[in-house]
Amino acid sequence: MRNSIFLLLLFLSLIFVSCDANGVFDTYQSVDKKWNKEDVISFKVQAPDSINKYNLFVNLRNNQEYKYNNLYLIVAMNYPHGKTVKDTLEYKMAKPNGEFLGSGFSGIKENKLWYKEGFVFSETGEYQIKIQHAMRENGKVNGVVDLEGITDVGFRVENINNN
Numbered sequence: 001m002r003n004s005i006f007l008l009l010l011f012l013s014l015i016f017v018s019c020d021a022n023g024v025f026d027t028y029q030s031v032d033k034k035w036n037k038e039d040v041i042s043f044k045v046q047a048p049d050s051i052n053k054y055n056l057f058v059n060l061r062n063n064q065e066y067k068y069n070n071l072y073l074i075v076a077m078n079y080p081h082g083k084t085v086k087d088t089l090e091y092k093m094a095k096p097n098g099e100f101l102g103s104g105f106s107g108i109k110e111n112k113l114w115y116k117e118g119f120v121f122s123e124t125g126e127y128q129i130k131i132q133h134a135m136r137e138n139g140k141v142n143g144v145v146d147l148e149g150i151t152d153v154g155f156r157v158e159n160i161n162n163n
Helices: 002-018
Strands: 023-030 034-036 041-046 053-062 070-078 084-092 109-120 126-133 146-148 150-159
Touching: 023 041, 023 053, 041 150, 053 070, 053 084, 084 109, 126 150
Parallel strands: none
Antiparallel strands: 023 150, 034 146, 041 126, 053 109, 053 150, 070 084, 070 126
């Protein structure tokens, strides 16, 4: 009996550890109670190499205070040698019935949102990723100043199995 429990725990541990074998960079920054539209969340990523392809993700955690079914983000990538690429991205955050998308059993949902697929870090050195929200309410010209319900913003780089 004791050996069975040990083997089960060992198996579950291996599954948990192996699930993240492709993660090259993965970190979060907490957002205070409200994410102000002027607050830029920044990540510095050292280029792993300049040959292989990687998938890039924006990771978000939201709670029940998030009151929208989508999310607009402005993501800027500053390359080591001065080039900047800026994208305005829209992500679905909830189903039509209002149920939040993402994973998680508690009141916090975690979303792994595609940013760039098959990206090559063409320049060696440090890349800076800057993320800010660009939410607006329907029919209103001015954007949402303080976005409630986003608790953490993260950035993830995953190695693509280049066999």
